[in-house]
Amino acid sequence: MAPVSNALCDLHRWIADHHRVFVLTGAGCSTASGIPDYRDDDGEWKRRPPVMFQAFRAQESTYRRYWARAYAGWPRFTAAQPGAAHHAFAAWERAGTLARLVTQNVDGLHQRAGSRAVIDLHGRLDVVVCLGCGERTSRASVQEAMATMAAANLRAVAGVGAPSAAEWNATAVTAPDGDADIDERVIERFAAPRCERCGGLLKPDVVFFGENVPSARYEDARAALAAADALLVAGSSLMVYSGFRFVKQAHEAGLPIAIINRGRTRGDELANLKVEGDVGTVLTEVVGAVPPRR
Ligand SMILES: [Zn+2]
Numbered sequence: 001m002a003p004v005s006n007a008l009c010d011l012h013r014w015i016a017d018h019h020r021v022f023v024l025t026g027a028g029c030s031t032a033s034g035i036p037d038y039r040d041d042d043g044e045w046k047r048r049p050p051v052m053f054q055a056f057r058a059q060e061s062t063y064r065r066y067w068a069r070a071y072a073g074w075p076r077f078t079a080a081q082p083g084a085a086h087h088a089f090a091a092w093e094r095a096g097t098l099a100r101l102v103t104q105n106v107d108g109l110h111q112r113a114g115s116r117a118v119i120d121l122h123g124r125l126d127v128v129v130c131l132g133c134g135e136r137t138s139r140a141s142v143q144e145a146m147a148t149m150a151a152a153n154l155r156a157v158a159g160v161g162a163p164s165a166a167e168w169n170a171t172a173v174t175a176p177d178g179d180a181d182i183d184e185r186v187i188e189r190f191a192a193p194r195c196e197r198c199g200g201l202l203k204p205d206v207v208f209f210g211e212n213v214p215s216a217r218y219e220d221a222r223a224a225l226a227a228a229d230a231l232l233v234a235g236s237s238l239m240v241y242s243g244f245r246f247v248k249q250a251h252e253a254g255l256p257i258a259i260i261n262r263g264r265t266r267g268d269e270l271a272n273l274k275v276e277g278d279v280g281t282v283l284t285e286v287v288g289a290v291p292p293r294r
Helices: 004-016 053-058 060-079 086-097 109-113 137-157 183-187 216-225 240-251 281-285
Strands: 021-025 099-102 118-122 123-130 134-139 204-205 230-236 257-261 275-276
Touching: 004 230, 004 257, 004 275, 004 281, 021 086, 053 060, 060 137, 060 183, 086 099, 086 109, 086 281, 099 216, 118 216, 123 137, 134 137, 134 183, 216 240, 230 240, 240 257, 257 281
Parallel strands: 021 099, 021 230, 099 118, 230 257, 257 275
Antiparallel strands: 123 134, 123 204
16 A cells, blocks of 8 residues: 555545546544444444334334434534534535535535535435425424423323433434434333324434435436546445445446545445545645646
8 A cells, every 4th residue: 555645645636637526425524523433444333233214114112212312312413513524525616626525424514514516315314304294394393392292201200200411411422323322211211203293203304224315316416426527435435335336337437436534445446546544634635735627
C-alpha cells in the first residue's frame, strides 16, 4: 500500500480530473459527529443488527422495543452536528464538480452542512410516516407525544414510578439509526406511539432492513450516476446492497471509482483508487485544493 501522503496526492489528482462526480456516503462520514458506525473494519456488525421491517410491522413487542429505544436515542441523535466530512462535501459542491451526493445516512447532516444536491437513499429519521393512512409527521412531534404518554402511562401503573433519568439514559452510544440500549424493564412499560388520525403503526421514514429503497428515489440516483463521470465512495463498507449496486453499475459503465474508508469495503476490487482513513480528515486536506469549475 502506498504511503498516506501519496494516496492523498492521488486522490487530489483524481478529484481534479473529474467534473461531474457522483458521491456515495455512509456511516463513516458521521462517526466524527458522534453517530457511530454499524460495522467494524472487517465489515462485521458492532452491535445487534437493526430491526427487520417484517418483524417491526408484525410483532407488537418488536414495535414497542424499536420505539422505546428510538425514544431514548433521539436526544443524542438530534444533538449531533455536521463534521469535517459534511463540510468538505458542501465546499466541494460549491466548487462545482460534485454533481450529486447520495447518502445512506438518515441523519440529515449533509444538508445541515450546506449540501443541496443530496439524495437520502435510505430516507430521513426526522420524518415519521403512518403505515395505515400514509400521514407524515415530524419526528419531533412524535417524540413529544411519546414523552406525554410515557409519563401518563407510568403514573397509572401502581407501584411503578416514572423512569429515572438513568433508565432513559442510553447505556451505550446511539447507533446510526438513532437506536440506543436501554433497560428491558423500561421497554416493557413503554407505550409505543400510534397515528393520531387512524391509530395505525408509525414508522420513521427510513428504509428498514428487509425493505427496498422506493423505486422513484432509486431511479433518481441511478440517472445521476449515468450522468456522472466518476464515482467516489466515502465512509461506507458497502455491505448493504442498495449502496453497493451503484459501484457495480459504475464499474459496468467503465467509470473511474475511488473509495475513502477506514477498513476494507465490498467495492475494493472494483476501485481504481482506495484511500484508507477517516473521511473528514482525508477530504479536508484534499478538497481545500479542488480547483473551481471553469
Ligand atoms: Zn394513520
